[in-house]
Amino acid sequence: MKTSACVLRSMTQEDVPAYGRMLKRAFNTWYWNHGWGQDYFQCDERELGIFWDIYRQISPGHCFVAVEPDSGALMGACFYHPREHHVTLGIMAVEPDHFRRGVGKQLVNRIIEFTESHGYAALRLVGSACNMNSFSLYNRAGFVPRVTYQDMVVRVPASGLEQSSPLDARVRGASVTDVAAIKSLELEISGICREGDYRFCIDNPVGCLHASVLDANGAGLSGFAASVRHPALHMIGPAFARTEPEMLALLLKELDRFRGEAVLVAIPMDRRQLVETLYRCGAVNVETHLFQVRGKFQPFQGVNLPSFLPETG
Numbered sequence: 063m064k065t066s067a068c069v070l071r072s073m074t075q076e077d078v079p080a081y082g083r084m085l086k087r088a089f090n091t092w093y094w095n096h097g098w099g100q101d102y103f104q105c106d107e108r109e110l111g112i113f114w115d116i117y118r119q120i121s122p123g124h125c126f127v128a129v130e131p132d133s134g135a136l137m138g139a140c141f142y143h144p145r146e147h148h149v150t151l152g153i154m155a156v157e158p159d160h161f162r163r164g165v166g167k168q169l170v171n172r173i174i175e176f177t178e179s180h181g182y183a184a185l186r187l188v189g190s191a192c193n194m195n196s197f198s199l200y201n202r203a204g205f206v207p208r209v210t211y212q213d214m215v216v217r218v219p220a221s222g223l224e225q226s227s228p229l230d231a232r233v234r235g236a237s238v239t240d241v242a243a244i245k246s247l248e249l250e251i252s253g254i255c256r257e258g259d260y261r262f263c264i265d266n267p268v269g270c271l272h273a274s275v276l277d278a279n280g281a282g283l284s285g286f287a288a289s290v291r292h293p294a295l296h297m298i299g300p301a302f303a304r305t306e307p308e309m310l311a312l313l314l315k316e317l318d319r320f321r322g323e324a325v326l327v328a329i330p331m332d333r334r335q336l337v338e339t340l341y342r343c344g345a346v347n348v349e350t351h352l353f354q355v356r357g358k359f360q361p362f363q364g365v366n367l368p369s370f371l372p373e374t375g
């Protein structure tokens with residue numbers, strides 16, 4: 063494999079237009095060449111600046127770009143998200159003219175170096191199980207697949223879904239006063255927390271996010287779910303709940319935001335109640351993903367749904 067020479071530096075606001083173009087070309091080229099028959103990102107490339115917008119506001123300064131040494135042209139970029147106990151990697155993309163030339167590997171290695179030198183116990187990501195280029199990139203770098211997800215697209219009728227949950231009454235919109243309880247619930251279920259992310263989803267300064275919580279029977283919370291509704295991405299997550307019926311109640315609540323639209327949800331493959339309910343809602347399978355960890359991992363003590371924005375689980 064020929065390696066492309068590149069310089070790595072932090073992304074700046076000036077990179078954003080080229081970043082949007084590169085991100086769109088990277089995903090659309092890869093998925094077209096692998097039989098999707100349609101664009102992965104169907105929005106205008108300028109809409110893809112939402113990744114920069116959201117991540118810059120939650121925790122600024124955490125995206126490496128790879129540029130050509132002479133021209134400074136963008137060759138690739140990868141965000142990373144340091145949180146209280148871990149770092150998450152993503153979204154990763156390389157300019158198609160430089161695929162298979164070691165650019166992705168240099169970005170991953172730099173983020174591993176950051177993770178280790180700052181003493182974090184784990185680097186985590188959710189990567190495609192269909193895309194062998196990204197699978198190999200992460201697997202060779204030492205990531206271990208831990209959970210498999212099926213990505214399901216649900217088209218929510220304009221009149222809403224017919225499904226309901228007996229736990230509906232326990233679901234409500236999240237408020238900033240819930241943040242401490244959300245944090246302790248995610249620590250219990252997933253062994254991580256990300257206070258700034260919950261707060262950001264609840265405050266919603268970008269206008270495309272929403273968050274719900276599910277009250278526990280006694281005190282505190284038993285579940286949390288966020289969703290993003292933006293031209294770049296309609297997706298439910300991050301979400302976590304102690305039990306599958308509780309997750310279902312949260313999921314139905316967030317799905318209702320997408321009346322008349324399609325939305326993506328990544329469901330753990332062994333959670334058959336969720337899978338079967340979504341099939342009854344007309345869901346189709348579009349992809350499969352792997353939750354992967356390099357370092358310490360606590361198996362989930364409940365149900366965990368990832369998101370690609372904000373991607374910090």
Ligand SMILES: CC(C)(COP(=O)(O)OP(=O)(O)OC[C@H]1O[C@@H](n2cnc3c(N)ncnc32)[C@H](O)[C@@H]1OP(=O)(O)O)[C@@H](O)C(=O)NCCC(=O)NCCS
Pocket residue numbers: 063088089092154155156157160161162163164165166167168188189190193194195196198199200202
């Ligand atoms: C996935 C992607 C980032 C990979 O970037 P890249 O710069 O082409 O990857 P690299 O050239 O650095 O390859 C990384 C490693 O994977 C290996 N690799 C890639 N494809 C492979 C395959 N099919 N089988 C075995 N190894 C493979 C390479 O050989 C290299 O390892 P090595 O240097 O130890 O030999 C790029 O294809 C891309 O942007 N795709 C579209 C967007 C995307 O899928 N993003 C990730 C979402 S999960």
